[in-house]
Amino acid sequence: MRSLGIAGSGLACCLVIGCGVTIPHDPDGALDRITGTTLRVGASPAQGLVRVDGAHVTGPLPDLVDEFAATRDADIEFTVLGEEEIVDALEAGRIDLGIGPMTDESPWTERASQTRGYDTVPGADGRKVVLLLPLGENRFQSALETFLDAEVGP
Template sequence: MRRAHVPSTRRLAAGALLATALLATGCGVQVPTDPDGTLDRITGGELRVGATAEPGLVEVTDGEPTGPLVDLVEDFAETIDAEPEWSVASEETLVTELEEGRLDLAVGGFTDQSPWVDRAGVTRGYPGIPGADGRSLVMLVPLGENAMLAELEAFLDEEVGS
């Protein structure tokens, strides 16, 4: 009498994972995603950016930010055909505005040791940003907006390395 072949649990799990991945790809599911659609909304539209003053990185004169971080954000906006709309505030205010959906991006003297990691999405650290002075600088996006974060990191990797 011949015994029926019973697939192993590992093979079943691998098959199920592969099938799910193929179905997701076929359905146009994009990974990573933005639950709030930040990247889709800002592409070809307005990029709401908050900045906090930080010597050598963001200078604020008459309410207008300038400096290496501002230049990077403006270059990033250009790559996605977005128009940056700037506001200047404290770090805490910027993080709150990210949480409340009033900002898409925040820049300043944030480092990879940022205390805001449970309240905002944080890029990898970039010590190659002009004016970083050895610090590993990060930028903040709304928590969970992973497509936006991935697009920003890809840009920063090209521009300043990691």
């Protein structure tokens, strides 16, 4: 078997880029779908991070999500859910993002993608807080993590 070498690898990259594939890629178009429309967020109560009072969701994580949504010209629709319900809703495509008590030790990594852990989020109290996203929506995750890095640090 022959190796493509540097020239062949470059050609392969040009072919992929020429096909209109954006890298990173969102197979279900999450970032494009929320831009200019609605970011659907599942929120689970979390001490110091997410407060739920009836249908009203507040706290440091909802504030960060609201700021991120503003960068995408998107409104936010919060749905109060438990942690497992957030994962189910992400898999079913009913929400775009999950926030709550999840940390970098989350048991949901086979069913949902998670951001890097952020212990600098106000209210994190040393926990490495993560946000959950649908699996494979890498462009959306990259945009969100770039935003979070700028707001609360990597």
